[in-house]
Amino acid sequence: MLAKFIVRAIFAALGLWLASRFVPGVRVDDTGTLILAAVLLGIVNAFVRPVVFVLTLPITLLTLGLFLLVVNAAMIGLVAWLLSGFHVDGLVAGILAAIVTGVTSWIGYMVLGDARRD
Template identity: 45%
Template sequence: MKLLLRLVISTLAIIVAANLVPGVVVASTGTAFIVAIVLGILNTFLKPVLQILALPITILTLGLFYFVVNVFIIYLAASLVDGFRVDGFISALFFGLIVSVVSAILGMFLD
């Protein structure tokens, strides 16, 4: 049940971020739901591997390369899901930041 609520929160965060960030298009609520699932899977399995591989660069950039890993995950999700489009690096960066903030705020009510 908690997993389903987290998925709904992520979907709402994706819808909010898509409406706030120019250059990010989510075709429908169903597409946002699928994007939430894909981002969850990518963040669970691929992101830790990328963070370990990018650790030297992340240390050299004082942690800023972590944002590049996030943008890459968002681009990968956009390439996997029809109806989800991200037009640029800055758009993907702000999209990721807004999704994280909105998910954290809504997630506080879950705990």
């Protein structure tokens, strides 16, 4: 279980790093902050995101799932709010960071195999 979390945190860190390089408005001060942001994002996604998902389920269904981008951006924004060295300037930057992080995680899981099969 810990190994799965570490692998997910590595992909989250890679995605956040890529987002900080290519998405205007996303900045990470240093490597330590990047690692901490990835771990914190994993914790937020494990505990906060399911509650937010259930609360926003009607609008998610109404938008055919596109509102999940806003939910994911909100989780990244929450991490930025909690962590002083990680900055996300606005909703658009958060959505773009969520897309980059999500695609990075998806590619990582495709390359290494789905960890949920264990």
